[in-house]
Amino acid sequence: MATANTGQGGESLLFLTDEQVRKGIEAMFFAYRGFTADPDRILQDMDYGRAHHRAIHFIHRSPGTTVNNLLSILGVTKQSLNRVLRTLIEDGLVESKVGRVDRRERHLTLTEKGAGLERALSDAQRARMRAAYRAAGPQAVQGFRQVLEAMMDPELRRQFQTLKEAGA
Amino acid sequence: MATANTGQGGESLLFLTDEQVRKGIEAMFFAYRGFTADPDRILQDMDYGRAHHRAIHFIHRSPGTTVNNLLSILGVTKQSLNRVLRTLIEDGLVESKVGRVDRRERHLTLTEKGAGLERALSDAQRARMRAAYRAAGPQAVQGFRQVLEAMMDPELRRQFQTLKEAGA
DNA sequence: CTTGGAAAGTCAACAAGGCTGACATAAAAT
DNA sequence: ATTTTATGTCAGCCTTGTTGACTTTCCAAG
Numbered sequence: 001m002a003t004a005n006t007g008q009g010g011e012s013l014l015f016l017t018d019e020q021v022r023k024g025i026e027a028m029f030f031a032y033r034g035f036t037a038d039p040d041r042i043l044q045d046m047d048y049g050r051a052h053h054r055a056i057h058f059i060h061r062s063p064g065t066t067v068n069n070l071l072s073i074l075g076v077t078k079q080s081l082n083r084v085l086r087t088l089i090e091d092g093l094v095e096s097k098v099g100r101v102d103r104r105e106r107h108l109t110l111t112e113k114g115a116g117l118e119r120a121l122s123d124a125q126r127a128r129m130r131a132a133y134r135a136a137g138p139q140a141v142q143g144f145r146q147v148l149e150a151m152m153d154p155e156l157r158r159q160f161q162t163l164k165e166a167g168a
Numbered sequence: 169m170a171t172a173n174t175g176q177g178g179e180s181l182l183f184l185t186d187e188q189v190r191k192g193i194e195a196m197f198f199a200y201r202g203f204t205a206d207p208d209r210i211l212q213d214m215d216y217g218r219a220h221h222r223a224i225h226f227i228h229r230s231p232g233t234t235v236n237n238l239l240s241i242l243g244v245t246k247q248s249l250n251r252v253l254r255t256l257i258e259d260g261l262v263e264s265k266v267g268r269v270d271r272r273e274r275h276l277t278l279t280e281k282g283a284g285l286e287r288a289l290s291d292a293q294r295a296r297m298r299a300a301y302r303a304a305g306p307q308a309v310q311g312f313r314q315v316l317e318a319m320m321d322p323e324l325r326r327q328f329q330t331l332k333e334a335g336a
Numbered sequence: 337c338t339t340g341g342a343a344a345g346t347c348a349a350c351a352a353g354g355c356t357g358a359c360a361t362a363a364a365a366t
Numbered sequence: 367a368t369t370t371t372a373t374g375t376c377a378g379c380c381t382t383g384t385t386g387a388c389t390t391t392c393c394a395a396g
Contacts, residue, residue: 016301016309021294022229023332024301024313025203029222030324031316032200033243035193051353054197061190067373075201080354082374104363104372126189132318133184133192136311141184143304143311145192148199150300156198164191217381236344248383250346272344272391 038124051084053121056110059094060118062166064107073159093117206292219252221289227262227276228286230334234273241327261285
């Protein structure tokens with residue numbers, strides 16, 4: 001591996017040069033492109049974009065979630081989300097139901113059709129992820145997740161961890 | 169760590185459930201937000217965006233590069249890049265020189281001012297990266313980079329590796 | 337030498353998806 | 367009864383992607 005720090009495996013991080021950290025930054029940039037490439041390809045054929053993917057992903061993940069909830073996860077404005085949501089509802093991928101206990105809320109779920117698209121998207125993305133995991137090995141995966149988690153803003157990390165627990 | 173696969177450290181990847189892979193996907197999503205957050209904040213005050221950052225980064229990294237070269241690294245259309253480049257040139261952050269051997273080419277370099285902004289941006293980004301590295305530990309960093317590299321499209325991986333060697 | 341094509345770059349116009357601000361409605365909370 | 371909260375909508379702006387049309391330059395074939 002040409003990546004090794006100065007030849008060895010685990011010397012002090014204080015010895016990571018700016019150069020080496022920069023490589024990590026560029027790796028992140030290129031990897032994110034790969035990360036989104038497969039879903040992007042699928043979405044392009046329909047009239048959707050990455051924003052629709054994100055909405056679908058998190059609705060799938062937390063069925064019955066409210067608009068407000070989704071907003072805080074996605075970190076966009078309600079106007080922005082609403083545009084995306086409106087098209088998804090019009091196209092019959094997402095269902096919006098008035099809350100029973102609090103009738104101001106709209107609870108969002110995927111329809112059969114929406115679930116179908118979700119599956120197509122996440123299958124593609126998972127396949128790549130799994131291939132990367134397999135290529136890198138279990139140790140690497142552990143480290144990958146640790147660094148990613150450490151890279152998040154504290155507030156986002158909290159949200160991520162909440163999601164993580166909920167999903168388990 | 170609540171992240172551990174099923175408690176242990178390194179069982180076979182064949183046992184990674186969809187659920188667990190999905191967590192990796194979400195980690196990537198949230199981490200990327202953190203990854204870009206600091207530069208985004210700096211850029212917001214000026215009239216620039218992430219596209220300007222990317223251009224500045226890679227011009228800094230390969231001074232004298234041509235527009236075409238930059239294009240293939242960034243993966244956008246030349247028209248898209250051109251708009252960004254034009255503002256950077258107008259604002260005196262980037263210098264564009266007609267090629268001496270092939271006068272169709274423009275060779276791009278950062279001015280003093282451009283280098284200043286580059287430093288501010290990359291200092292911020294590196295600080296976060298370094299903090300994440302420190303928090304996760306050297307082993308984790310190794311794994312992080314391995315997974316990222318495995319996640320790239322083959323073509324992008326080649327470009328990344330070329331850059332890596334050039335920078336060393 | 338000329339000419340035709342390819343390559344590099346520029347200009348114009350459009351679309352997606354962010355953003356803010358203002359406003360409407362319904363329901364909940366005080 | 368009033369205020370606050372959750373949601374939706376309209377209008378308009380910005381960044382950054384896109385495609386199409388165009389210029390300048392180079393090079394190679396005639």
